[in-house]
Amino acid sequence: MSSTRSAEEVHEEFRKNFGEEILHSYLQSRKVGKKERELKRVWIRISRAKFKDAVRFISKIQDSPHLCTITGQDLDEEIELIYHFSIFYGEPSKEIKVMIATRAPKNDLKFETITDIIPGAILYEREQQDMLGVKIENIPDSRRVILPEDFPDGLYPLRLDNNGISDGDKLVKYGKKW
Amino acid sequence: MAKSGDGAKSGDGAKSGDGRRREIVPTITIPIGPIHPALKEPVNFRITVEGEEIVDVDVRSGYNHRGIEWLGLRRNWIQTLYLAERICGICSWVHPFCYTQAAEDACNIEVPERADFIRVIIAELERIHSHLLWVGIAGYEIGYDTILHITWQVREKILDLLEFLTGNRINYGMGMIGGVRRDIEEKHILKIDENLKYYKEAADQLINIGLHDKTIEKRMKNCGILPRKDALELSILGPTTRGSGVRKDVRQDEGYAAYGDIGVKAVVPQDILGSVTGDVFDRTVVRLVELKQSVEIIENALDMMPSGPVMYEKKPLKLIKQMQKESGEGIGMHEAPRGEVIQYIRADASDKPARWKIRSPTINNLLACRPMLLGDQIADIPIVVASIDPCISCTDRVTIVERDEKRSKKKEVLFTMQELRGRFKRKVFV
Amino acid sequence: MLFEVKICLYLLGISLFYTGFLGFLFSGIDRKLVARMQGRVGPPIRQPFLDFIKLCGKEDIIPHDATAWLFKFAPVLALASVITVMLYIPVGFSPIFAYFGDLILILYLLTLTSLAIVIGASSSSSSLFAALGAQRELVMLISCKVPLAIIIFGLAWRINPLVDVPFSLLSFSQVNLWIMAGPLTFIGVAMLFFTFLCCITGELSAGPFDIAKAKTEIAGGTLVEYSGRSLATFKLAEAIKMIAISSLAVALFFPMPLSNIVGIDGLLGILLDCLFHILKIFLIIFVSISVVRTVMARLKITQAVRFYWFVLTPFALTGLIFIMIEYLV
Incomplete structure (x- = not known):
């Protein structure tokens, strides 16, 4: 295992290595319990081109970093994927959560797969394809995972635009069909 | 799904390695699920076998999708909290626990110290009942019904305790953004102490059974082996990864809520048995020892619990109003009985979350089924699948069921557990 | 001639009712006892009767791809073979065909009973789970017949010089195996008896050997496709098989009737013997099924085979050697 570092150092390392490519980054901390300790999170938003390098970089900091999940969200013009990593696990209160986010415009919804670095990401990537209609490139298995096989194409439940399921008619239609 | 999880490694190895053997022994594909006696919830395993040996595994899920994330974006902060409670039937505390942490993170709400301790106590009580339930199920899967009946009888007590503390046996309604809804008072502490004493003995007995029963050993040892390397690469969680010797436990690593103050150490088989195999037996031992660990955590939490308020803001409307002003993002996590749960919330200066993402442990642990099952026998399938303690209702979470108006007009009748027991006139033999 | 056939049929009917009743009674008692040992209330003792009656009134569903006649014939074959067995085994009074059949x-x-299940499950129901169950049933059949055969041939060989027809069950009632020679024979017979008890568990696929019908593994296995009257017939056959095999154990190892000792003759004596026999088979069923079912998990098929072939068979052979030593030396 690599030696542990503080959240500030990890944040600094990222800024030093990726410089301009980091669109936005900040440190979040929260006092918990008897208020003697702080939970630290590093949030990094990085350009799509350098995103995979960032994942490679984090796997250099920690051998096989723990990928908690991938959160996808619809931000009107763009779709953002947030990859939640935890590093330095295994020791009391040393773990740091690193969130690496990247965005793609809606007319070019392509992200690169990270399954070659972290094989455990496969389910989350497939989930994003199901729920948000992004295209993960080079994904080893692109079947549906959460939605049923005969769910209508082009309908993505968590989209907030016309391709999503709105409160009204589409859902009722879907319900009746089933 | 799991097929591609570890890519070309094991799958292709089996194919190319014994190409000649394949021609002789015909393979058949057995569907396990969506409906099968070994599974409590719908999930589909397609298992290819040669004789009795498993050569390929594919997992399909999505039979229980209820659209909870979607629903959550259409309810306000407090309503979503109650929805979070209903994601899972067994761990009805882990999701609100995570949700409140994430919402507090996103909206900058400070939690009173006492509330953090109460949250931990409820979480650990729930872990005891969930692990006991699992031990019972595991016994049932290997055809050892006595274990099922005994552990579930033991488990009754903790459900009664939870009812006494929170008012409900499940879906406690205890969580609130910025604290908990009910305080733990002196009378509660007395009852908790009494139960903890009972559970200490029960845990010792169960560990004794688990470590020394010959048939349990025969069925659980050397089957469903998950190597440490696979556990790390696939980001496997909870007791499943600890069974492979990885010291990964959010309570220890992160020290969220009051866990950092109490001090938790991840339970791994090398500390108990001296060596790690990563088989079903190791995972069972981890869970059994965690029963004992939970009892200790609750004892410590009760000792260390500071006095003070338990809620940041008592009036929900005022709380929502305050949260409406905030925007930001946050994550909350908790070591559920099955592994790490993580939730992400983005607040957008509105009365409801702008994005609410839930990740329950089972979705990732399902990936572990493939490396575990390859090379095992058909007879191992139920216990190996059960050994990840799958909770499909957490995993899928979506299909909105339209309510049939005519049927739902029936008046609902509620019973307490005591009343229900009273309805059985015969005395239960203990 | 015709008259004799008629009598035979009557006797067959009586045998069927008596053993069927006993079988269901004992499976009800077994379920209740296991429930009590597990700390629950359990079903009422009459539950197997109710199940049987209810199943008889249910529709018999034949799977689409099944060979219908074979599928329907298998339960009848199973029932016929166990009833026939009961004609040769004493159940308190001497059996109808006491002077005809032998142990072979x-x-x-x-064996035919198990084979009937296999025929019904594998060749005709076209279900995957049933096929797997049939495969396992066959393996179980092969593995637990070996020690059973050793016991029977060994004992027959031992009593050969003492009686006229060694393979007849009647001969066993003439000698007392336990005290026919010294202590080594006693130990040997005890070992064989223990082996027999284990074989009963396997033959009736109870507890750890409930492999062919494993509920959580192959969803009920051999009987998964059966319903209605066919299932009821199978249930009846299994209940009678339980009585048959435990009565066989009684006939081999404890044939002593009570009426001779107490000195009551006639109808009352037969009744007393019947009750004594029921007590004996109850004890055997309790030890070899109820207790084992409560305290053990289901084994894998490979483990079961290993147990029968590499543990139980040498054990039985050792017992046999003990008996032989005292006989030959």
């Missing part, structure tokens, strides 16, 4: 025939008929 009994073994053969017991």
Whole structure:
């Protein structure tokens, strides 16, 4: 295992290595319990081109970093994927959560797969394809995972635009069909 | 799904390695699920076998999708909290626990110290009942019904305790953004102490059974082996990864809520048995020892619990109003009985979350089924699948069921557990 | 001639009712006892009767791809073979065909019951789970017949010089195995008896050997496709098989009737013997099924085979050697 570092150092390392490519980054901390300790999170938003390098970089900091999940969200013009990593696990209160986010415009919804670095990401990537209609490139298995096989194409439940399921008619239609 | 999880490694190895053997022994594909006696919830395993040996595994899920994330974006902060409670039937505390942490993170709400301790106590009580339930199920899967009946009888007590503390046996309604809804008072502490004493003995007995029963050993040892390397690469969680010797436990690593103050150490088989195999037996031992660990955590939490308020803001409307002003993002996590749960919330200066993402442990642990099952026998399938303690209702979470108006007009009748027991006139033999 | 056939049929009917009743009674008692040992209330003792009656009134569903006649014939074959077995095994009073059959025939008929299940499950129901169950049933059949055969042939060989027809069950009632020679024979017979108890568990696929019908593994296995009257017939056959094999154990090892000792003759004596026999088979069923079912998990098929072939068979052979030593030396 690599030696542990503080959240500030990890944040600094990222800024030093990726410089301009980091669109936005900040440190979040929260006092918990008897208020003697702080939970630290590093949030990094990085350009799509350098995103995979960032994942490679984090796997250099920690051998096989723990990928908690991938959160996808619809931000009107763009779709953002947030990859939640935890590093330095295994020791009391040393773990740091690193969130690496990247965005793609809606007319070019392509992200690169990270399954070659972290094989455990496969389910989350497939989930994003199901729920948000992004295209993960080079994904080893692109079947549906959460939605049923005969769910209508082009309908993505968590989209907030016309391709999503709105409160009204589409859902009722879907319900009746089933 | 799991097929591609570890890519070309094991799958292709089996194919190319014994190409000649394949021609002789015909393979058949057995569907396990969506409906099968070994599974409590719908999930589909397609298992290819040669004789009795498993050569390929594919997992399909999505039979229980209820659209909870979607629903959550259409309810306000407090309503979503109650929805979070209903994601899972067994761990009805882990999701609100995570949700409140994430919402507090996103909206900058400070939690009173006492509330953090109460949250931990409820979480650990729930872990005891969930692990006991699992031990019972595991016994049932290997055809050892006595274990099922005994552990579930033991488990009754903790459900009664939870009812006494929170008012409900499940879906406690205890969580609130910025604290908990009910305080733990002196009378509660007395009852908790009494139960903890009972559970200490029960845990010792169960560990004794688990470590020394010959048939349990025969069925659980050397089957469903998950190597440490696979556990790390696939980001496997909870007791499943600890069974492979990885010291990964959010309570220890992160020290969220009051866990950092109490001090938790991840339970791994090398500390108990001296060596790690990563088989079903190791995972069972981890869970059994965690029963004992939970009892200790609750004892410590009760000792260390500071006095003070338990809620940041008592009036929900005022709380929502305050949260409406905030925007930001946050994550909350908790070591559920099955592994790490993580939730992400983005607040957008509105009365409801702008994005609410839930990740329950089972979705990732399902990936572990493939490396575990390859090379095992058909007879191992139920216990190996059960050994990840799958909770499909957490995993899928979506299909909105339209309510049939005519049927739902029936008046609902509620019973307490005591009343229900009273309805059985015969005395239960203990 | 016709009259004799008629009598035979009557006797067959009586045998069917008596053993069927006993079988269901004992499976009800077994379920209740296991429930009590597990700390629950359990079903009422009459539950197997109710199940049977209810199943008889249910529709018989034949799977689409099944060979219909074979599928329907298998339960009848199973029931016929166990009833026939009961004609040769004493159940308190001497059996109808006491002077005809021998142990080989009994073994053969017991095998036929399992084979009927295999025929019904594998070749005709076209279900995957049933096929797997049939495969396992066959493996179980092969593995637990070996020690059973050793016991029977060994004992028959031992009593050969003492009686006229060693393979007849009647001969066993003439000698007392336990005290026919010294202590080594006693130990040997005890070992064989223990082996027999284990074989009963396997033959009736109870507890750890409930492999062919494993509920959580292959969803009920051999009987998964059966319903209605066919299932009821199978249930009846299994209940009678339980009585048959435990009565066989009684006939081999504890044939002593009570009426001779107490000195009551006639109808009352037969009744007393019947009750004594019921007590004996109850004890055997309790030890070899109820207790084992409560305290053990289901084994894997490979483990079961290993147990029968590499643990139980040498154990039985050792017991046999003990008996032989005292006889030959």
